[in-house]
Each structure stands twice: as structure tokens, then as C-alpha cells.
Amino acid sequence: MYVKPGILKGNDGTPLLLQRKPTLRSYLAKYWILYALLVPVIAYFVIFHYIPMYGVIIAWKRYSPSLGIIDSPWVGWRHFESFFGSIYFWRILRNTLLINFYSLVFGFPIPIIFALMLNELRNVAFKRTVQTISYLPHFISTVVVVGMVFDFLNPNHGIITMLLSSVFGLQPRVWLNQPGAFRTIYVASEIWQRMGWSAIIYIAALSSIDPELYEAATIDGAGTLRKMWSITLVGILPTIVIMFILRIGQLLNIGVEKVILLYNPLTYETGDVISSFVYRRGFQERPNQSFATAVDLFNQGINLMFLVGANFMSRRLTETSLW
Amino acid sequence: MVQRKSPGDAAIHGFIIASMIFVVVVTLYPFYYVAISSISDAFELSRRRGFLLLPQGLSLAAYREVFRYQLLWRAYGNTVIYVVGGTAINMTLTMFAAFALSRRGLKGASIIMRVMVFTMFFRGGIVPLYIVVANLELVNTRWAMMLPRAVNVYNFIILRTAFQAVPTEMEEAVTIDGGNFWHVFRHVVVPLAKPSIMVIGLFYAVEHWNVFFHALLFLRSTRVYPLQMVLRNILIHHGGDQLAGDDTFASQYLAQTVKYAVIMVATIPIMMIYPFIQRYFVKGVMIGSLKG
Numbered sequence: 001m002y003v004k005p006g007i008l009k010g011n012d013g014t015p016l017l018l019q020r021k022p023t024l025r026s027y028l029a030k031y032w033i034l035y036a037l038l039v040p041v042i043a044y045f046v047i048f049h050y051i052p053m054y055g056v057i058i059a060w061k062r063y064s065p066s067l068g069i070i071d072s073p074w075v076g077w078r079h080f081e082s083f084f085g086s087i088y089f090w091r092i093l094r095n096t097l098l099i100n101f102y103s104l105v106f107g108f109p110i111p112i113i114f115a116l117m118l119n120e121l122r123n124v125a126f127k128r129t130v131q132t133i134s135y136l137p138h139f140i141s142t143v144v145v146v147g148m149v150f151d152f153l154n155p156n157h158g159i160i161t162m163l164l165s166s167v168f169g170l171q172p173r174v175w176l177n178q179p180g181a182f183r184t185i186y187v188a189s190e191i192w193q194r195m196g197w198s199a200i201i202y203i204a205a206l207s208s209i210d211p212e213l214y215e216a217a218t219i220d221g222a223g224t225l226r227k228m229w230s231i232t233l234v235g236i237l238p239t240i241v242i243m244f245i246l247r248i249g250q251l252l253n254i255g256v257e258k259v260i261l262l263y264n265p266l267t268y269e270t271g272d273v274i275s276s277f278v279y280r281r282g283f284q285e286r287p288n289q290s291f292a293t294a295v296d297l298f299n300q301g302i303n304l305m306f307l308v309g310a311n312f313m314s315r316r317l318t319e320t321s322l323w
Numbered sequence: 324m325v326q327r328k329s330p331g332d333a334a335i336h337g338f339i340i341a342s343m344i345f346v347v348v349v350t351l352y353p354f355y356y357v358a359i360s361s362i363s364d365a366f367e368l369s370r371r372r373g374f375l376l377l378p379q380g381l382s383l384a385a386y387r388e389v390f391r392y393q394l395l396w397r398a399y400g401n402t403v404i405y406v407v408g409g410t411a412i413n414m415t416l417t418m419f420a421a422f423a424l425s426r427r428g429l430k431g432a433s434i435i436m437r438v439m440v441f442t443m444f445f446r447g448g449i450v451p452l453y454i455v456v457a458n459l460e461l462v463n464t465r466w467a468m469m470l471p472r473a474v475n476v477y478n479f480i481i482l483r484t485a486f487q488a489v490p491t492e493m494e495e496a497v498t499i500d501g502g503n504f505w506h507v508f509r510h511v512v513v514p515l516a517k518p519s520i521m522v523i524g525l526f527y528a529v530e531h532w533n534v535f536f537h538a539l540l541f542l543r544s545t546r547v548y549p550l551q552m553v554l555r556n557i558l559i560h561h562g563g564d565q566l567a568g569d570d571t572f573a574s575q576y577l578a579q580t581v582k583y584a585v586i587m588v589a590t591i592p593i594m595m596i597y598p599f600i601q602r603y604f605v606k607g608v609m610i611g612s613l614k615g
Contacts, residue, residue: 141551
């Protein structure tokens with residue numbers, strides 16, 4: 001506590017305490033431990049976050065590992081220009097946006113519907129079992145999930161291939177080599193893996209709805225659907241809005257892991273997204289690390305704009321915002 | 324008070340229950356399918372593909388192959404190292420940061436907070452990160468799997484919130500007795516915030532168990548490969564064929580069941596501890612959602 005020197009008087013006018021202004025020495029005597037604890041943390045952020053942030057200057061250089069970041073020659077906006085001028089620009093932008101758009105259209109409402117339905121279950125044991133099972137896939141690694149996708153879509157014995165051919169009459173084929181199937185495979189497996197986990201936040205929000213509202217609605221003769229719509233859904237609307245903003249802020253962000261496991265050169269056309277393109281150009285085919293950094297930087301900038309924009313819209317429209 | 328449901332409501336409830344059962348089946352069947360296929364006889368299985376309810380013949384041949392596969396076990400060992408060591412590093416730094424920045428009166432705290440939170444919104448990207456890791460000569464070392472993601476800011480915020488919730492009276496009791504902040508940390512905050520600490524530890528541990536991209540980025544030699552990297556080679560790059568030994572007629576079939584067995588071996592640890600830890604995860608998300 002910082003107390004001004006002199007005699008402090010309480011409300012009734014009597015002297016409270018006589019205290020001198022704390023010196024730097026006495027402050028450090030108490031707080032040095034906290035600074036000591038923060039030293040490794042700050043070192044971590046400087047080394048693994050802020051030095052890489054400084055490192056983005058190679059987007060304007062022709063980086064060569066032997067010269068290092070500082071001594072590599074400047075090239076101006078060349079990498080950005082060649083990226084914007086290339087056919088890849090529209091392709092990866094379109095793929096990133098479309099995969100995210102489909103994930104949003106299908107993947108966003110499903111956890112909400114799931115949470116609403118779960119909320120209607122009266123048998124507690126059943127409810128808890130369903131819930132527990134639903135988020136199990138979230139903890140399975142991407143590699144294993146994609147491995148299962150490969151097996152289930154195998155043209156000869158995959159169970160999904162068989163299901164598609166027997167129920168929908170689709171000829172068995174190597175689905176993972178079909179450009180037209182990539183986004184569906186990506187989004188569907190994503191929903192399978194994340195539905196239950198994404199629903200938790202809504203389930204948490206549901207628990208704070210006042211039960212009296214339901215009783216009152218029942219007395220007024222409202223049916224189950226009516227209550228789900230007017231009480232439950234309305235009750236979790238603020239959470240939905242926040243999650244929606246967060247999701248919009250991610251519209252140009254797709255994790256690299258799953259895409260590089262799922263795609264192959266035959267499906268680059270529909271499956272190659274910004275992050276996978278950055279990885280390939282940075283580390284795989286004819287690496288050009290400066291170019292890859294420029295693309296990554298462009299992606300970061302757009303992401304930031306989306307997030308700020310979505311937050312601004314939300315504050316205007318609903319008075320709910322992240323900051 | 325007994326209420327009679329209207330026919331419409333009864334239909335809705337029926338539909339909801341059916342949907343929930345559908346969710347359970349769709350979620351669990353893939354795992355079940357992999358499990359029964361892994362203990363099936365490879366040849367029998369190849370003749371009767373499709374939706375199976377029971378193993379086709381019984382054979383542990385696939386597991387025998389998997390257990391002979393040294394690369395996989397070395398990778399398993401590496402993953403254990405990454406999970407234990409990585410989580411220890413994560414927890415040490417995250418708890419230090421959360422504790423220091425949850426104490427009142429620390430000068431510069433808000434600046435340090437901002438420095439940390441900013442990294443959630445802007446990153447240097449994978450190439451500059453790689454350059455740093457390479458300059459530190461960590462490429463192809465185990466450190467590359469543990470250091471670059473030492474603090475997850477989201478986890479830090481959750482833990483800081485939990486640490487802030489510890490009553491200040493308890494802290495004062497320690498300081499009046501002549502204890503310093505380290506005593507407060509060791510004897511008050513850590514014991515009282517144990518459930519949250521567990522949750523965060525579990526988040527980190529699962530992340531280390533599952534991560535694959537950093538291995539792809541930073542590791543070159545199978546000596547340090549984690550499990551996920553080897554799994555990817557077997558499941559997705561068709562390494563399972565080599566795994567089933569010689570190029571004989573029988574091994575062609577075996578390659579299939581070997582893949583299922585590999586999936587089982589890689590997921591069983593998670594499946595085993597999952598029922599015990601899942602409620603902590605939920606709690607973690609709840610804490611996060613309150614002040615996230």
C-alpha cells in the first residue's frame with residue numbers, strides 16, 4: 001500500500017497511522033521475488049515471440065541463413081508483389097475463406113443445437129454420459145483422426161466409402177484425391193472432432209439461466225420448442241455473440257496441422273490454405289523463407305483486421321464485445 | 324405436480340433422445356471399429372469389410388508386429404519425455420507468471436501483461452520462429468519440442484484469474500509472520516489453487532501428447548521423433564506396409580490390421596485416463612469462459 005507521508009486522519013479526524021513514503025529499497029525488499037519469478041517468463045516471450053516479431057523484417061529482404069537477418073539485402077515489397085500477382089494468391093485466399101465459411105455455416109450452429117438438445121434431457125446419468133462421450137474426440141490427436149479418415153475413405157474397404165456407395169450410390173473412389181471432396185472431408189471431420197467440446201461453453205452458459213423462467217413459461221402454456229427458443233436460446237445469446245465474433249476473427253486462419261496431413265498435390269487446388277502454403281514455401285519445395293514470411297505477415301494483418309472489425313460491429317450492434 | 328406432456332412435446336423429446344443416441348454412436352463407432360479390427364484376423368477381415376459389430380476371427384498378430392517395431396517405442400519414450408518435461412517447463416513458467424502478475428502493488432505489472440497478451444494477436448510466424456530456434460542450435464534437439472511453446476497465454480490468464488481469487492487475508496497471515504512472497508506462493512496460493520493448476524497441467528500435457536507440427540518443423544532424425552510423427556508416417560504415408568515385415572502375401576493383409584493396432588496403441592493411454600480427467604477439462608473451460 002502506498003501511503004502519503006504525514007498524518008492520515010480517519011473519517012472521525014483521529015490520526016490513523018504514521019508512515020513514511022516507501023523507498024525504492026523497501027519496495028524491492030518486498031517485491032524482488034516477484035521480479036525474479038518473471039525473469040524466465042520475460043526471457044521466454046522475448047526469445048520466442050518478440051525476436052521472431054523482429055524477424056518478420058525478412059519479408060522485405062532476400063534472407064539467406066548464411067548472412068543472417070541483419071546482413072541479408074533489402075528488396076522492398078518484391079515478395080508481397082510477387083505473391084499478390086501469383087495465381088496462388090487467389091487460390092489460397094479462396095480456399096482459406098471457403099473452408100472457414102463452411103466450418104462457420106455448419107460447424108457453428110451444430111454445437112449450439114447439441115447444447116440445446118442436451119439441456120432438454122431429464123435423465124441426469126444419460127445426459128452426463130452423452131456429454132462426456134461427445135468431447136472425447138477433442139483429445140485424440142489430429143494425426144490419429146486424419147489416419148482414421150484415410151482408412152474410412154479407403155476406396156477398397158473404407159466404411160464411409162461403402163456407406164456412400166450403398167446409401168447414396170456414389171462410386172467408390174480415392175476420395176482424398178478428389179479436389180471436390182476436400183473441403184467436405186475437412187469440415188465434416190472437424191465437426192465430428194469438435195462438436196462436443198465447442199458445446200461446453202454453451203452448456204456452461206445454460207446452467208446460469210434462471211429455472212423460474214421455465215416454470216413461468218410452463219404455467220403460461222409454452223411447449224418444449226417454445227421454451228427452447230424463447231428462454232434457452234435467448235439466455236445464451238450473449239455467449240453465442242461472443243463466440244461468433246471470435247469465429248469471425250478467425251475467418252482467415254486455418255491451423256496448418258490438419259491441412260498438411262489431409263491434402264496432397266492432387267487436392268492443392270481446393271485444399272491448399274494460407275498456412276499450408278506458408279509452410280510449403282518456407283520449408284519444403286524450393287524454400288523461399290522471405291517470401292513465406294511475407295505471405296504469413298499478410299495473413300496476420302488480415303486476421304487482425306477481421307478481429308478488430310468483428311469486435312467493432314458487435315459493440316455497435318449488441319453492446320457485447322471482447323474489449 | 325405431475326404434468327402430462329402434449330403429443331407434440333413427446334415427439335420432440337423422442338426426437339432429441341434419438342439424436343443424442345445418434346451422436347453417441349457416431350462418436351464412438353469409429354473407435355470401436357478400429358478396436359475390433361485391430362484384433363481381427365487380417366485375412367478374415369479383408370474378406371468381410373464394412374460395418375462390423377464383432378472382430379472377424381481373433382488374432383494378435385498385428386500387435387506382435389507393433390511391439391516389435393522399435394522406432395515406435397522409441398517415439399513413445401520421446402513423447403513421454405516431451406509430455407513430462409514440457410509440462411514441467413510450462414507449469415513452472417505459467418505459475419510464476421500467474422503468481423507474480425496476480426499480486427497487488429507490483430510496478431510494471433500491466434505493461435508485462437500487455438506484452439504477453441499482445442502475442443495472442445500477433446506472431447512473428449513460423450519462419451522467423453524457426454530462425455530463432457535454429458540460431459539457438461535447438462533444431463533436432465528435444466528442447467525444440469519443449470521450449471518454443473513454454474507459455475500459453477490463454478492458460479496463463481485462466482491461472483492468473485484463479486490465483487487472484489485466493490483470499491488476501493491468507494496472504495497477509497503469512498507476511499505478518501515474516502514470510503515473503505515465495506512462502507505465499509508455496510504455502511498459500513499453490514495449495515489453494517490446486518484444482519485450477521491441475522486443469523492447466525492437463526491442458527498442457529494433452530497438447531504435448533498430440534502435437535505434430537512442431538516435430539515436423541524442428542526435428543530431422545527419428546532419434547528424437549515423438550509418437551505423432553511416427554504415427555503419421557505409418558498411417559498417412561503408408562509406412563505400415565514396411566512395418567508388417569517381408570513383402571509376403573500374408574503381410575499384405577497384416578499391414579492393414581497393423582495400422583489399427585498402431586492407432587490403438589497411440590490412443591489407449593488417453594482413453595484410459597480420459598474418464599478420470601474429463602471433468603477437470605470441463606472445469607477448465609468454465610473458468611476460462613468466466614473471465615476469458
